[in-house]
Amino acid sequence: MMKRNLLIIFSLLLLGMGKANAQRDTLSINQAQTKLDSLINSLHYQTGTITIGDNIAKVQVPNGFKYLDSKDARFVLKDLWGNPDDEKVLGMLVPANIGVADTGSWAVVYSYEETGHVKDDDAAGIKYDDLLDEMKKQTIAASAERTKMGYKSIELVGWAQKPFYDKETHKLHWAKEYKFGENPHNTLNYNIRMLGRKGVLVMNIVSGMGQLPMVESNIDKVLASTNFTDGNTYNDFNSSTDKIAEYGIGGLIAGGVLLKTGILAKLGLLLLKLWKVIAIAVAGGYATLRKKLFGRKKKEEKTELVPVVETKEEAGLPPVSEDEPKQEI
Numbered sequence: 001m002m003k004r005n006l007l008i009i010f011s012l013l014l015l016g017m018g019k020a021n022a023q024r025d026t027l028s029i030n031q032a033q034t035k036l037d038s039l040i041n042s043l044h045y046q047t048g049t050i051t052i053g054d055n056i057a058k059v060q061v062p063n064g065f066k067y068l069d070s071k072d073a074r075f076v077l078k079d080l081w082g083n084p085d086d087e088k089v090l091g092m093l094v095p096a097n098i099g100v101a102d103t104g105s106w107a108v109v110y111s112y113e114e115t116g117h118v119k120d121d122d123a124a125g126i127k128y129d130d131l132l133d134e135m136k137k138q139t140i141a142a143s144a145e146r147t148k149m150g151y152k153s154i155e156l157v158g159w160a161q162k163p164f165y166d167k168e169t170h171k172l173h174w175a176k177e178y179k180f181g182e183n184p185h186n187t188l189n190y191n192i193r194m195l196g197r198k199g200v201l202v203m204n205i206v207s208g209m210g211q212l213p214m215v216e217s218n219i220d221k222v223l224a225s226t227n228f229t230d231g232n233t234y235n236d237f238n239s240s241t242d243k244i245a246e247y248g249i250g251g252l253i254a255g256g257v258l259l260k261t262g263i264l265a266k267l268g269l270l271l272l273k274l275w276k277v278i279a280i281a282v283a284g285g286y287a288t289l290r291k292k293l294f295g296r297k298k299k300e301e302k303t304e305l306v307p308v309v310e311t312k313e314e315a316g317l318p319p320v321s322e323d324e325p326k327q328e329i
Helices: 002-015 019-024 029-041 070-080 128-148 209-225 249-254 257-261 264-275 283-294
Strands: 049-052 057-060 065-069 091-095 107-113 154-166 171-180 187-195 200-206 226-228
Antiparallel strands (some): 049 057, 107 200
16 A cells, blocks of 8 residues: 555654654654545545636546545645646546555546647648657657756657547547656556647546556546536637647647757756656655644754655665556656
8 A cells, every 4th residue: 555655654764864853753653644644534525517727627527536626636746646746737536446545546637728729630640650759759869868967768668548539529638658767667648638719628647557457448438527618619719819829739749839849958858847756755755744744843953954866766765656656747
């Protein structure tokens, strides 16, 4: 269980803080379990019909799922799963029968990009294998930028799910498999884009490759659950007043404007931001979780700085889960 691993990490860190600090912060595993459970149980799950954004779209929460609003979704993504905080997150769908801190958990994360109306004229003519080859070249260049800055390499392994665009519903989805450094577990990058009048509703599935079969078995109900509100649909586009995006379907898949402009350096920095996994138990992540479980420290206490590392294994700590790390891509 992920919660159990979190508690083990927490205890190891307490032991490494020094005897004096450890005495002041004495909490048993059971006490820490109770506190962690309290934080998780404070999440406000919703069902039924949910309005997201500024009445941009509605989610009819499908059977077998629960919804978390922006605040709770950001807590799960950042504090439990170790992703960078993202204020653009509007909410998330999670399976009803899997706890967010349990092994095998995954989620559909919502955000919205008002970058213009995306024309879909190119959808039928895209050669996705050729597009994949181009994306691999871009990823190699981005990986070179990362390694220059001392971070692990990235390799685009291939499609985990070849792109599919439904011209009637204007919903696009695809999945890519990435290798992150020498990690034996590859990372799943599953994307859904719903085209609207002035922009795109982004639905990123945050999971490991191990959850791909479950994601695929639920993808139809996830796609059907979410739609733009009246006035914001794809067919509400007004050519005389609304902006047109600078890219089409192929650009959405390959990276939008980045593919069009070919700014590989910026692509590298973007991937660096998206791919860097910060261990919950070190540096800022540890400080955040520690504050939530133990409360604020007294002013006179001094804290020894812990170097930031990309994985718990590099810190000499057990992984949060036996599964691959979850990353919001």
